[in-house]
Amino acid sequence: MNNKEINQIIKESKSPEWFRAISSDISYNHSDMSISKEGFLDIYNYFQKQVSGWSKIEVELPNELQLSKTVFNRIHNWLSKFIINAADKETNQLNNDWSQYSNQVSSLARGFHFPIDLPLTKFLIDLHRKNPNFYSGAYKFLLEPKNSFNNTPELMSGALMAY
Numbered sequence: 491m492n493n494k495e496i497n498q499i500i501k502e503s504k505s506p507e508w509f510r511a512i513s514s515d516i517s518y519n520h521s522d523m524s525i526s527k528e529g530f531l532d533i534y535n536y537f538q539k540q541v542s543g544w545s546k547i548e549v550e551l552p553n554e555l556q557l558s559k560t561v562f563n564r565i566h567n568w569l570s571k572f573i574i575n576a577a578d579k580e581t582n583q584l585n586n587d588w589s590q591y592s593n594q595v596s597s598l599a600r601g602f603h604f605p606i607d608l609p610l611t612k613f614l615i616d617l618h619r620k621n622p623n624f625y626s627g628a629y630k631f632l633l634e635p636k637n638s639f640n641n642t643p644e645l646m647s648g649a650l651m652a653y
Contacts, residue, residue, distance in 0.1 A: 491534075491570055491573070491574075493531060493535070496530070496531055496534060496573055497531065499573055499574070499576075499577050500530065500531070500573075502577060503576065503577040503578070503579075504577070504578060504579065504580055505579070505580060505581045505584055508581050508584050508585075509529065509530040509531075509576075510529050510530070511528075511529070512528075512529065512530055512533070512588065513526065513527065513528045513529075514526070514527045514528075514533045514591075514592075514595060515527075516536070516595055516598060517598065518598060518603060518604075518605065518608070519600075520602050520633055521608055521610055523605070523608065530569075530573065533569065534566075534569050534570075534573070537562060537565050537566040537569060538566060539606070539607075540562040540566070540605060540606050541562055541563055541566045543606030543607065544558070544559040544562060544563075544606050547559075547606075547615060549615070549618065549619045551615070551618070552614075552618055552622075552625055552626075552629075554602060554604075554614075554629060555604060555611070555614060555615065555618070557601075557603070558603045558604040558605075558611075561594075561597070561598065561601075561603055562603075562605075562606075564594065565591070565594050565595065568590070568591060568594060569591070572587060572588075572591065575587075602633050610632065613628075614628065614629060614632075
């Protein structure tokens, strides 16, 4: 779905102001990153950018990064369905349905999810591509620093690269 189609749906909806006023704070606690988006189109475009960026990664991703790709796809798909089904709904119904989105976005803050444009994401993807044996050590060092590195050379090397 493109911006023109979304704008047309919003324009013809029962509550066009709701779509323009809705906002979302998207937090990634592990990176102290928080993004604020205002208006359905801005929110949709953010997740569209994430899906598009993740789809360009041609290397097989480790589980942690694959989970991020999956979560962004799931939220984007939900937003696509939401806009199609929301045109005929009143504000009350929109607010009720939007709570599902809020729950999905709050899961981004609870887990280790990686926006495609975060430098940490690029580092982990590049490291996995070039030295997959070091990826786990770097990941643990950056995101689970209290865990031990088991003193294996690969884990230690990954931690040093992340440092």
